Amino acid sequence: MTFDAVKMLLEENNISFSELHFDSVAEFRLHISPFAYTKNAGTYPVKALVITSNNNHKNIELQFIDENNDGNYTFVDLYFGEYFFELFDCQEEFLQQSITDEIKSVISNEVIVIVANDLKKGKLIGDQIFDKNEKDGFGLPGFEKTMQRLNKRKGFVAKLIGSKTQYEIYDWNSYQCMIK
Helix, strand or coil, X not given: CEHHHHHHHHHHCCCCCEEEEECCHHHHHHHHCCCCCCCCCCCCCEEEEEECCCCCCCCEEEEEXXXXXXXXXXXXXXXECCEECCHHHCCXXXXXXXXXXXXXXXXXXXEEEEEEEECCCCEEEEEEEEECCCCCCCCHHHHHHHHHHHHCCCCHHHHHHXXXXXXXXXXXXXXXXXXX
């Protein structure tokens, strides 16, 4: 999908947004997270459509690149904070609906994201998304189990090696940061 087509899609769904411009994919990734992997990031210019969240920390961002440097920006992926939905593999005929569905689920506060970053190494460890409507490991029970694990004290090995992990836990309305 093109940049203008997605702007029209957001407008049709009464979703407010702003635009950001970046000189490269690496610059965009570092905007999303200071722990982003940028080694093989493209040098293409990037535009982003930003939907500001109620949590005041992590927004929805739609990334577009101009691969041919001709001013035609095409959709790459949808992010909620550092979490990306991997819509780059979505078939074109389903992309519009997928974008709309994912944005609406985030704005409706139906998902929770946990992102873990290694502060000593300065890199992303991993991320997870939980659907509040699901009743399995990918829903609230899985989220609650993960939070119980995160709230436990550091183990002996973690204390010994001095690991330092940042956990960001957020949904549309709230944001929490834990360092362990």
